[in-house]
Amino acid sequence: MxxxxxxxxxxxxxxxxxxxxxxxxxxxxxxxxxxxxxxxxxxxxxxxxxxxxxxxxxxxxxxxxxxxxxxxxxxxxxxxxxxxxxxxxxxxxxxxxxxxxxxxxxxxxxxxxxxxxxxxxxxxxxxxxxxxxxxxxxxxxxxxxxxxxxxxxxxxxxxxxxxxGDQQRKNLHLPAVIVNNLVNHLVYLAEQVVNSDDLKIEYFIPLMEETVKKIKSIGPKQAQTGPARRNDVEVIESHLNRLEEFPELKEVYKLLSNSIINLYHENNR
Amino acid sequence: MxxxxxxxxxxxxxxxxxxxxxxxxxxxxxxxxxxxxxxxxxxxxxxxxxxxxxxxxxxxxxxxxxxxxxxxxxxxxxxxxxxxxxxxxxxxxxxxxxxxxxxxxxxxxxxxxxxxxxxxxxxxxxxxxxxxxxxxxxxxxxxxxxxxxxxxxxxxxxxxxxxxGDQQRKNLHLPAVIVNNLVNHLVYLAEQVVNSDDLKIEYFIPLMEETVKKIKSIGPKQAQTGPARRNDVEVIESHLNRLEEFPELKEVYKLLSNSIINLYHENNR
Structure with a gap:
C-alpha cells in the first residue's frame, strides 16, 4: 500500500x-x-x-x-x-x-x-x-x-x-443535474399532491427504488409503464384535472406524458 | 400457518x-x-x-x-x-x-x-x-x-x-405515476443527451440510487442541490443552450428549474 x-x-x-x-x-x-x-x-x-x-x-x-x-x-x-x-x-x-x-x-x-x-x-x-x-x-x-x-x-x-478530457467531463454535468436535481424536485412536487390528501411519501419509496433498479437492469425505454405508455387518454385527463391547483406540475406532467406518447405511439406524432 | x-x-x-x-x-x-x-x-x-x-x-x-x-x-x-x-x-x-x-x-x-x-x-x-x-x-x-x-x-x-377507502386509494395513483413513470421518462431523456456524447447511462446509476436514499432519509426538500437550488443562472443558461436540440427536455428543464428557484429563493417569486 x-x-x-x-x-x-x-x-x-x-x-x-x-x-x-x-x-x-x-x-x-x-x-x-x-x-x-x-x-x-x-x-x-x-x-x-x-x-x-x-x-x-x-x-x-x-x-x-x-x-x-x-x-x-x-x-x-x-x-x-x-x-x-x-x-x-x-x-x-x-x-x-x-x-x-x-x-x-x-x-x-x-x-x-x-x-x-x-x-x-x-x-x-x-x-x-x-x-x-x-x-x-x-x-x-x-x-x-x-x-x-x-x-x-x-x-x-x-x-x-x-x-x-475537460470538454467531455463537462458534458456529464447536464444529465447528472437531470437525474439527480430535477428528479428530486419532481418527487418534491409529487409529495405536495400527496400531502394534500394526508398520504405519506414513504409509501412511494419502494416504487422509486424499483424504478431505479429497472433502469439499471433493462434501461429506461424498456422500463416504461403507466398511462402515457398505454396512451390511456382518460387517465391522463383525470390526472390533469386533479393538477389544476398545481400549475407547474401540471405543465411538466403534460409535457412528459406527451413525450412518452410520442415515443411509444409513433402514429401519434 | x-x-x-x-x-x-x-x-x-x-x-x-x-x-x-x-x-x-x-x-x-x-x-x-x-x-x-x-x-x-x-x-x-x-x-x-x-x-x-x-x-x-x-x-x-x-x-x-x-x-x-x-x-x-x-x-x-x-x-x-x-x-x-x-x-x-x-x-x-x-x-x-x-x-x-x-x-x-x-x-x-x-x-x-x-x-x-x-x-x-x-x-x-x-x-x-x-x-x-x-x-x-x-x-x-x-x-x-x-x-x-x-x-x-x-x-x-x-x-x-x-x-x-376507494377515493383515497385513487389519490395514490397520480403521485405514483409521477415518481415512477415520469421520473423514468426524465431519465430516458437525460440518456438521449448522454448518448449523443458517447457517455454511458450506467455512470449515473449510483447518483440515482443516492437521490432515492436521500429522499428516503431527509425528504426531497432538504435533499435538493444543484444549479437551480443555488440560483446559478449562468449554469442554467449553459444547460438550456445545450438542450437546443432536445426541445421537450429543454422545456421540462426550464419549468422544473424555475420551480426550484421559486421554492428556495422566495424573493424571486
Whole structure:
C-alpha cells in the first residue's frame, strides 16, 4: 500500500471535502484542511482527525492537494496557491473536483506542471457517509504521470475510474443535474399532491427504488409503464384535472406524458 | 400457518398476476389461473406450478380470486364472474388489484357480499421477481371480515398493510405515476443527451440510487442541490443552450428549474 506513505490535504470544507475525506481516511494519510471559513475547517479537521491549516503555505507538506471548493472559487484559490510558492518549484499534485470547470484554471501562470481533476459523479451531503466503491471518478491531468497518480488516488475509494478530457467531463454535468436535481424536485412536487390528501411519501419509496433498479437492469425505454405508455387518454385527463391547483406540475406532467406518447405511439406524432 | 389451507386463483396473467403470484407461492396454495389469453394463462400457470382454468367456473373451488386485469376489464370480468354462479350463493372473496377503480364494480348486481381491493403500490414487470416485504398494500372490502381476510392475504408477502377507502386509494395513483413513470421518462431523456456524447447511462446509476436514499432519509426538500437550488443562472443558461436540440427536455428543464428557484429563493417569486 504505497499510498499510505503519501498524504493528501483539502482546500475547502464543504460537502465534497467531507465525502471524499471520510472515504480516503484509512487509505492514505489525511494531512491538513484549509478553508476560508475557519469554523468549517475546524469541524472537518476534527471529523478527518487531521490538522486545520491557518494558511495555504502549511499545505506544502502534502503530496496531493484537493481543491474541493465551489466552481466559482477554484480559479481564485488556484491563483493564491501558486502565489504561496513565490515562484519556487514544487512537486505537489493539485486537483479540483468539479465536473464543470476546466483543469486549466489551476495553471493561471502557465508554469504549474502537476495539476488535474478528480471528479466524482455523485451528490454529497455533509454528515452523510456514502459507499464510494461504485461511484465513477473522472480523471484529467497535465501529464500522464499526474493522470496515473490521480487514478491511484481515486482508486483507493472507487472501482470505477475513467480518464476523460475537460470538454467531455463537462458534458456529464447536464444529465447528472437531470437525474439527480430535477428528479428530486419532481418527487418534491409529487409529495405536495400527496400531502394534500394526508398520504405519506414513504409509501412511494419502494416504487422509486424499483424504478431505479429497472433502469439499471433493462434501461429506461424498456422500463416504461403507466398511462402515457398505454396512451390511456382518460387517465391522463383525470390526472390533469386533479393538477389544476398545481400549475407547474401540471405543465411538466403534460409535457412528459406527451413525450412518452410520442415515443411509444409513433402514429401519434 | 392457517392460510396454507386456503387457496387463491388469479384472473389475468400479466405483470401483476405474475408479481403477486410468485410472492404468494409458498405461503398459500395457488389454485388456478384463468385469462382471456389462453397462451399467457398457460405460461403463468407453469410459472406458478398450478392449473390453467378453461372457464371461470373452475375457479369456484378457491377461497380468494384475484382480478389482476387491466382497469378497463375489471367491470366486465366482474359481471361474467357473477354470472358464472347463476345467482347461487357463494363464499369466495374476490378482489381486484387496481389503484384507480372503485371496489363497487365487482358488485354489478348489488348482491355480491365478499368483494374488495388488494392494491400493491408497485410497478411489476413480467419475469422480474421483486421483494415485496416493504411494498405497501392498500386494502378495501365490503365488510370488516373481508377487509380482515384481505389484510391476512397481503400480510403473507408484505409488512406494510393499510386499510384505505376507494377515493383515497385513487389519490395514490397520480403521485405514483409521477415518481415512477415520469421520473423514468426524465431519465430516458437525460440518456438521449448522454448518448449523443458517447457517455454511458450506467455512470449515473449510483447518483440515482443516492437521490432515492436521500429522499428516503431527509425528504426531497432538504435533499435538493444543484444549479437551480443555488440560483446559478449562468449554469442554467449553459444547460438550456445545450438542450437546443432536445426541445421537450429543454422545456421540462426550464419549468422544473424555475420551480426550484421559486421554492428556495422566495424573493424571486
Amino acid at each position: 504505497p499510498n499510505h506513505l503519501k498524504s493528501v490535504s483539502f482546500i475547502g470544507s464543504g460537502n465534497v471535502a467531507y465525502g471524499l475525506g471520510m472515504e480516503l481516511r484509512g487509505h492514505i494519510t489525511i494531512d491538513k484542511v484549509w478553508s476560508r471559513n475557519s469554523e468549517h475547517a475546524s469541524r472537518l479537521a476534527s471529523k478527518l482527525d487531521c490538522i486545520k491549516a491557518q494558511s495555504l503555505d502549511e499545505l506544502h507538506s502534502s503530496d496531493y492537494v484537493i481543491f474541493a471548493v465551489s466552481d466559482s472559487a477554484i480559479a481564485e484559490v488556484g491563483y493564491k496557491w501558486n502565489e504561496s510558492f513565490n515562484g519556487e518549484d514544487h512537486d505537489i499534485i493539485i486537483a479540483h473536483t468539479s465536473g464543470n470547470v476546466s483543469s486549466e484554471v489551476l495553471n493561471p501562470s502557465g508554469q504549474a506542471n502537476k495539476y488535474g481533476v478528480i471528479y466524482p459523479l455523485q451528490s454529497f451531503t455533509y454528515g452523510r457517509k456514502i459507499s464510494m466503491k461504485r461511484v465513477p471518478f473522472f480523471i484529467h491531468g497535465s501529464s500522464d504521470t499526474v493522470i496515473k497518480e490521480l487514478c491511484d488516488l481515486a482508486g483507493l475509494v472507487s472501482n470505477s475510474i475513467h480518464i476523460m | 392457517p392460510n396454507h389451507l386456503k387457496s387463491v386463483s388469479f384472473i389475468g396473467s400479466g405483470n401483476v398476476a405474475y408479481g403477486l403470484g410468485m410472492e404468494l407461492r409458498g405461503h398459500i396454495t395457488i389454485d388456478k389461473v384463468w385469462s382471456r389469453n389462453s397462451e399467457h394463462a398457460s405460461r403463468l400457470a407453469s410459472k406458478l406450478d398450478c392449473i390453467k382454468a378453461q372457464s371461470l367456473d373452475e375457479l369456484h373451488s378457491s377461497d380468494y380470486v384475484i382480478f389482476a386485469v387491466s382497469d378497463s376489464a375489471i367491470a366486465e370480468v366482474g359481471y361474467k364472474w357473477n354470472e358464472s354462479f347463476n345467482g347461487e350463493d357463494h363464499d369466495i372473496i374476490i378482489a381486484h388489484t387496481s389503484g384507480n377503480v372503485s371496489s363497487e364494480v365487482l358488485n354489478p348486481s348489488g348482491q355480491a357480499n365478499k368483494y374488495g381491493v388488494i392494491y400493491p403500490l408497485q410497478s411489476f414487470t413480467y419475469g422480474r421477481k421483486i421483494s415485496m416485504k416493504r411494498v405497501p398494500f392498500f386494502i378495501h372490502g365490503s365488510s370488516d371480515t373481508v377487509i380482515k381476510e384481505l389484510c391476512d392475504l397481503a400480510g403473507l408477502v408484505s409488512n406494510s398493510i393499510h386499510i384505505m
